[in-house]
Amino acid sequence: MRYVVGLFLVGLAVGGVGGATDPAAECLEAYERKPYDAAFEPCKRAANEGDIIAQFYLGTMHRYGEGVPKDKVKAVEWYSKAAEQGHAEAQNTLGVMYRDGEGVSKENAKAAEWFTKAAEQGHAMAQNTLGVMCDQGTGVPKDNAKAVEWYSKAAKQGHAEAQFNLGQNYRQGEGVSKDMKKAVEWYTKSANQGYITAQHNLSLMYGNGKGVRKDYVQALFWSSLAALGGNEDATRTTKFLLARMKKKQVAEARRTAKEWLDKYNAAKNGD
Numbered sequence: 001m002r003y004v005v006g007l008f009l010v011g012l013a014v015g016g017v018g019g020a021t022d023p024a025a026e027c028l029e030a031y032e033r034k035p036y037d038a039a040f041e042p043c044k045r046a047a048n049e050g051d052i053i054a055q056f057y058l059g060t061m062h063r064y065g066e067g068v069p070k071d072k073v074k075a076v077e078w079y080s081k082a083a084e085q086g087h088a089e090a091q092n093t094l095g096v097m098y099r100d101g102e103g104v105s106k107e108n109a110k111a112a113e114w115f116t117k118a119a120e121q122g123h124a125m126a127q128n129t130l131g132v133m134c135d136q137g138t139g140v141p142k143d144n145a146k147a148v149e150w151y152s153k154a155a156k157q158g159h160a161e162a163q164f165n166l167g168q169n170y171r172q173g174e175g176v177s178k179d180m181k182k183a184v185e186w187y188t189k190s191a192n193q194g195y196i197t198a199q200h201n202l203s204l205m206y207g208n209g210k211g212v213r214k215d216y217v218q219a220l221f222w223s224s225l226a227a228l229g230g231n232e233d234a235t236r237t238t239k240f241l242l243a244r245m246k247k248k249q250v251a252e253a254r255r256t257a258k259e260w261l262d263k264y265n266a267a268k269n270g271d
Contacts, residue, residue: 180211
């Protein structure tokens, strides 16, 4: 996933942009304006002068072939320069590239190092990824309690997947005392952001009365949303519930699901 939008203002602060002839200013302005090939030369000049944002942009241009031939190795080189100067997004991106073997040999321990640097700066995606690595013992010693710590940091920032993961740990009692109510709380936060697996899990919690009063209407409401998102398990859950519910209950669940979708889509489209 790419995080380039909005870095222009950050670049102004970090790069010390001055007049129009400043390579850092040219880089940032050209990159935001597009086409990318016009941004390459000023970005390269600024990056060679040590501008942290230009280095990140140059890494992104090489990674995705924006204005230059795609070159993952060069992308790693430029991301590394920015990351070593403390650029959190570059650190997170390096973590992804080491984890996935993108432009470098796959190396989970190295990935964890970069994710940790980004996570310690408050990068929510890195915090969640580091939580997953701690849960699985990938690149770091397996430590469910540490995973919960990282999930919690990201979840409190509104990271939907981290909220779901935290719900999972509370439901299963991994790294934290089992707490079904807490699981429902975090599933709900994630589900309301459109995270499909959380929606289905929340449906199961309502359907089975785990951490919440049993409520087939709520169960169908959430399973319907997850099914619309393509979750096959949710489709089966929906069929199971429909066979056991009254028409009035089904109508209520469908009405609330439509209302939720309308609000969600309006917010997503900025209406």
